[in-house]
Amino acid sequence: MIPKSAISELTRIVGTKNVLTQKQDLIPYSHDSTQSECMPDLAVIPRDAVQISRILQIANRECFPVIPRGAGSGMSGGALAIRGGLVLAMSALNRILLIDENNLIAKVEPGVITGHLQAEAEKRSLFYPPDPASLDVSTIGGNVAECAGGPRAFKYGVTRDYVLELGIVLPTGEILTTGVETAKGVVGYDLTRLIVGSEGTLAIITEITLRLIPKPPMTRTILAIFRDMYDAVQSVSRIIQAKIIPATIEFMDSLSVDCLRDQLELNLPRAKVTLLLIEVDGDRLHIENDTRKIEALCRKEGAIEFRKAKDKREAEVLWRARRNLSPSLPKLGPHKINMDVVVPRSALAHFVTRLGEIGRRHKVPIPSFGHAGDGNIHVNIIYNRDDEDEAGRAEHALKEILQQVLDLRGTISGEHGVGVSKKPYIGMEIPPAGLELMGRIKKAFDPNGILNPGKIFDLT
Numbered sequence: 109m110i111p112k113s114a115i116s117e118l119t120r121i122v123g124t125k126n127v128l129t130q131k132q133d134l135i136p137y138s139h140d141s142t143q144s145e146c147m148p149d150l151a152v153i154p155r156d157a158v159q160i161s162r163i164l165q166i167a168n169r170e171c172f173p174v175i176p177r178g179a180g181s182g183m184s185g186g187a188l189a190i191r192g193g194l195v196l197a198m199s200a201l202n203r204i205l206l207i208d209e210n211n212l213i214a215k216v217e218p219g220v221i222t223g224h225l226q227a228e229a230e231k232r233s234l235f236y237p238p239d240p241a242s243l244d245v246s247t248i249g250g251n252v253a254e255c256a257g258g259p260r261a262f263k264y265g266v267t268r269d270y271v272l273e274l275g276i277v278l279p280t281g282e283i284l285t286t287g288v289e290t291a292k293g294v295v296g297y298d299l300t301r302l303i304v305g306s307e308g309t310l311a312i313i314t315e316i317t318l319r320l321i322p323k324p325p326m327t328r329t330i331l332a333i334f335r336d337m338y339d340a341v342q343s344v345s346r347i348i349q350a351k352i353i354p355a356t357i358e359f360m361d362s363l364s365v366d367c368l369r370d371q372l373e374l375n376l377p378r379a380k381v382t383l384l385l386i387e388v389d390g391d392r393l394h395i396e397n398d399t400r401k402i403e404a405l406c407r408k409e410g411a412i413e414f415r416k417a418k419d420k421r422e423a424e425v426l427w428r429a430r431r432n433l434s435p436s437l438p439k440l441g442p443h444k445i446n447m448d449v450v451v452p453r454s455a456l457a458h459f460v461t462r463l464g465e466i467g468r469r470h471k472v473p474i475p476s477f478g479h480a481g482d483g484n485i486h487v488n489i490i491y492n493r494d495d496e497d498e499a500g501r502a503e504h505a506l507k508e509i510l511q512q513v514l515d516l517r518g519t520i521s522g523e524h525g526v527g528v529s530k531k532p533y534i535g536m537e538i539p540p541a542g543l544e545l546m547g548r549i550k551k552a553f554d555p556n557g558i559l560n561p562g563k564i565f566d567l568t
Contacts, residue, residue: 109149109172109192110149110150110170110172110193110194111170114166114167114170114172115127115129115150117166118150118152118163118166118194121154121159121162121163122152122153122154122155122159122163126152126153126154126155126200127150127151127152127153128150128151128152128153129149129150131147133151134147134148134150134151134195135147136180137151137177137180137189137195137197138188138189139180139188140180140181140182140183140185140186140187140188141180141181141182141183141242141434142182142183142184142185142188142446142527142528142529143443143444144185144188144528145188146188146189146190146192147189147192148175148189148192148193148194148195149172149189149192149193149194150194150195151177151194151195151196151197152194152195152196152197153197153199153200154196154198154200154201155200155201156201156314157275157277157283157314157315158283160196160277160312160314161277161281161282161283162281163194163196164277164278164279164280164281164312164558164559165280165281167193167194167279167558168279168280168281168556168558171556171558172192172193172194172558173189173191173192173193173194173558173559173560173561174193174194174196174279174312174558174559174560175187175188175189175193175194175195175196175308175560176196176198176249176253176308176312176313176559176560177195177196177197177198178198178218178219178246178247178249178250178253179221179242179245179246179247179250181242181245181246181250182250182254182524182525182527183446183448183524183525183529184254184307184521184524184525184526184527184528184529184530185527185528185529185563186253186254186307186308186525186527186528186560186563187250187308188527188528190528190561190562190563191561191562193558196312198217198218198219198247198249199219200219201217201218201219201249201314202217202219202220202221202247203216203217203220204216204217204220204224204225204228205217205315207228207229207232207234207320209232209234211289212234212319212320212321212322213272213289213317213318213319213320214228214229214236214317214318214320215315215316215317215318216248216315216316216318217249217314217315217316218247218248218249218250218252218313218314218315218316219247219248219249220247220248220249221243221244221245221246221247221248222236222238222239222240222242222243222244222246222247222248222251222256223243223244225248225318226239226243229320229323230323233322233323234320234321234322234323235320235321235322235323235324236270236318236320237260237261237263237264237265237270237321238251238256238257238258238260238261238264238265238266238267238270239258239259239260240256240257240258240523241258241430241431241433241434242431243258243431244431248316248318249313249316251267252267252271252274252303252304252305252313252316253304253305253306253307253308253313253525254267254305254307254523254524254525255267255268255304255305255523255525256523257479257482257484257522257523258479258523259355259356259358259387259430259479260355260356260387261479261481261482261484261523262353262354262355262356262357262479262481262482263353263354263355263356263481264321264355266523267304268301268304268305269319270318270319270320271287271300271304271316271317271318271319272287272288272289272290272291272300272317272318272319273285273286273287273288273289273300273316273317274286274287274300274303274304274313274315274316274317275313275314275315275316276303276311276312276313276314277311277312277314278311278553278554279310279311279553279554279555279556279558279559280554280555283314284311286299286300286303287299287300287317289317291319302549305525307525307526307527307560307563307564308559308560308563309550309554309559309560309563309564310549310550310553310554310559311553311559312559324355324389324390325390325391325392326389326390326391326392326395327355327387327388327389327395327423328387328388328389328395328399328416328417328423329385329386329387329416329417329422329423329426329427330384330385330386330387330388330399330402330403330414330415330416330417331374331383331384331385331386331413331414331415331417331426332383332384332386332402332403332406332411332413332414332415333376333377333381333382333383333411333412333413333414333415334381334382334383334384334406334409334410334411334412335377335379335380335381335382335410335412336382336410337361337362337382337460337461337464338457338460338461339382339409339410339411340359340382340383340384340409340411341359341456341457341460341480342409342457343384343405343406343409343410343411344357344359344384344453344456344480344481345453345454345456345457346405346408346409347401347402347405347406348453348481350401350405352398352401352402354386354387354388354398354402354481355387355388355389356385356386356387356479356481357384357385357386357479357480357481358383358384358385358386358430358477358478358479358480359382359383359384359460359476359477359478359479359480359485360382360383360384360385360430360433360477361382361460361475361476361477362380362381362382363440363473363474363475363476364433364437364475364476364477365380365381365382365383366380366439367433367436367437367439367440367475368429368432368433368436374415374425374426377412377413381412384406384480385426385427385430386402387423388402399416430477433477434446434486434488437475437488437490440473440475440490441473441490441491441492442492442493442494443490443491443492443493444488444489444490444491445488445489445491445502445503445506445529446486446487446488446524446529447486447487447488447489447506447509447510447520447521447530448478448484448485448486448487448521448522448523448524449484449485449487449509449510449513449518449519449520449521449522450482450483450484450485450513450518450519450521450522451483451485451513451516451517451518452483452516452517452518453480453481453482453483455483455516455517455518456480456483456485458516459485459512459513459516459518460476460485462512463476463487463509466505466508466509466512467489467505469505470501470502470504470505470508471498471501472489472490472491472498472501472502472505473489473490474487474488474489474490474505474509475488475490476488479522482522483518484522484523487509489502489505489506489509507533510533510536511536514536514537519537520533520534520536520537525564526563526564526565527563527564528562528563531562531563531564531565534564534565543565546564546565547565547567550567551567
């Protein structure tokens, strides 16, 4: 519990209206996209780094947990108050501070919505590529904490590839800037890269300097339809072997497509089909050339249809359906285990075939979709957690899938982080010496273990 005296101090720092203690006010801060709920003791809404520093000094003195929170759209439980404590809601730090067209950078506060930054950059013919499915609600701070990716990561990279500099507050209250605004900088250890993807366990991010690039002049969205899932995934390999790098190559298996049929607004074949959603960008000549090559390769691998979006509206229909895919999965069952695994692209066809075999053997549906261009597949095991037998089969399927990923030299998390949901399995990938080293780093940043405790791994 947080002492009443500490709550009084917090109130003096941020004001009465920015300290939430009533259950009805805390409910929005008690859950994320994992379908789990953990009620915090209170939530505090700071306005700047100085207030955050003072809050952390109190928490460090009283040894209560502090859980940084963006929009709560995370898929691994990173923003859950699993040990109670104080949720630090970053919603008031929501300004775009600068978009510098000369140096191709943006400075933002962590509460800025990802899609809002993208829109402001594009008004200036600039481009911020990372595009998680939750971009219309997720925040830049949360994206940095999880090292978010998205469909465009295949061509353009993930969040860490665009973070130049961070303003942070350490768990002990020190205010610090890491990194540089310039394209190069090798003075000291790269603390910026260490903070990116640390899931709110090492520091509170208060300001972010991001690299921007020129906006591609044109994009074209393509839908390739296959009867056979293996043929669809083989097409991805053929496209890359031909040295064609689309902006995105998204894969949706037949179970996923069935969940979306009423949203696609397209006349899809009634039979089971697998889809590739592909986007190419660049100048007109480049797009036309790549589109012709991609169509030839897909048809050679068995595509039964190849459609080009006629206009921006039709392209947006396709992407909206893709972004809504995860929320549509409850049509298959009440609960899901969500894993965003990555395997080498050369192993992707083998892996998605194995998913079907594992699902049939354990008698649980396993729809899969995701970023086929970089081998990042979102695997969803659908089950009823109230059915003990079914829940057991789902758990066995999960462990078999994760082992298959590692056997193929892949990783158990590509962009959702570890948080709570993947914490039991981190030892399958990271050996004891690696976990022990990470624990020493955590201890150096956070000697009293107050910042987002219980995430990724436990300190021993």
